[in-house]
Amino acid sequence: MILTTKNNTKIGQLDLTPLINIVFLILIFFMLAGSIKPVDDIQAARTSSGSSIDTELLIIAIDSDGNTRIGKFSSSDDELNEALLEQKQRNGLVGIKPDARLPAQRLVEISAMVQRAGFSELTLITRDP
């Protein structure tokens, strides 16, 4: 004879329904609250202040070795200059996303390049602490 409980669960057998419920809830949380991590080797600096990025920016990323890239493509300083001048003609804005480990002098060099291209303001892209 097999003993059963009210829910027809055999004694000694685990009821998996609550587990599945919780796992589904966690799954839904991760699917809705997060975003899939892009492949990006740049660890942006973490700062406590800043606003959301809401404009179309020409984003210049600088990796920890000081190499620059626009979008996914590496760019030399000359190519960077050309892109900046094009962006200036379009009346666009410029953002710099430097790696947190980068010596700050490289950021200063790129900022100077942006200023020489005629931009009076630039956006530094950071992330939440």
Add this chain to the structure above:
Amino acid sequence: MFEFDNPRPKPSIGLTPLIDVVFILLLFFMLATNFDVERAMYVSSVSGAEATVTENSIVRIHQLDKGSVSVDGVSMDENTMLQALKMRHVEDQSLAVSVSVAAGVSVQSLLELIANTKEIGISSVSIASETMAADQ
């Protein structure tokens, strides 16, 4: 009421493959999800906006190291500088700050300094091109 003597057994659905798939999905989202939010910090590009404010309203900060700065040749820690800057900003709302960096300072330290300066209410912050490393 009419009843069968041998009622047909209820068909049961095996949940194990479902749980397997859900666990795999959960693992994928846990590992691949990114909660980082990018922020924008607006600064004047190198010395670009300095012409719009009077010379007396510009405070030139030279960052020597993480948490250590020099203002007009006087070295101090960052917190002391921020307190002094906050008091000066109360008196002069048009106060602008120009930040330069010594060799070896990381981007993280520089951006923390700029963020802290902006947090006390100073909106006009620029990055100065001269490193002044040789002077310090």
